[in-house]
Amino acid sequence: MDTPTYEPAPEPDRTPRANTIVDTPATPAACAADYATAGRVRAEMDKQQGSAR
Numbered sequence: 001m002d003t004p005t006y007e008p009a010p011e012p013d014r015t016p017r018a019n020t021i022v023d024t025p026a027t028p029a030a031c032a033a034d035y036a037t038a039g040r041v042r043a044e045m046d047k048q049q050g051s052a053r
Contacts, residue, residue, distance in 0.1 A: 024030075
């Protein structure tokens with residue numbers, strides 16, 4: 001009787017990569033732009049939080 005052989009899956013590539021979000025400095029102008037464009041998301045979150053209470 002032959003014993004089955006087990007071939008493990010190859011290891012994933014865990015090499016660190018550059019992250020543009022972390023590498024980009026936070027500036028007041030960038031924060032203000034992010035805040036201005038996220039108004040719809042904040043309103044939707046407020047609406048969902050209100051229905052959960």
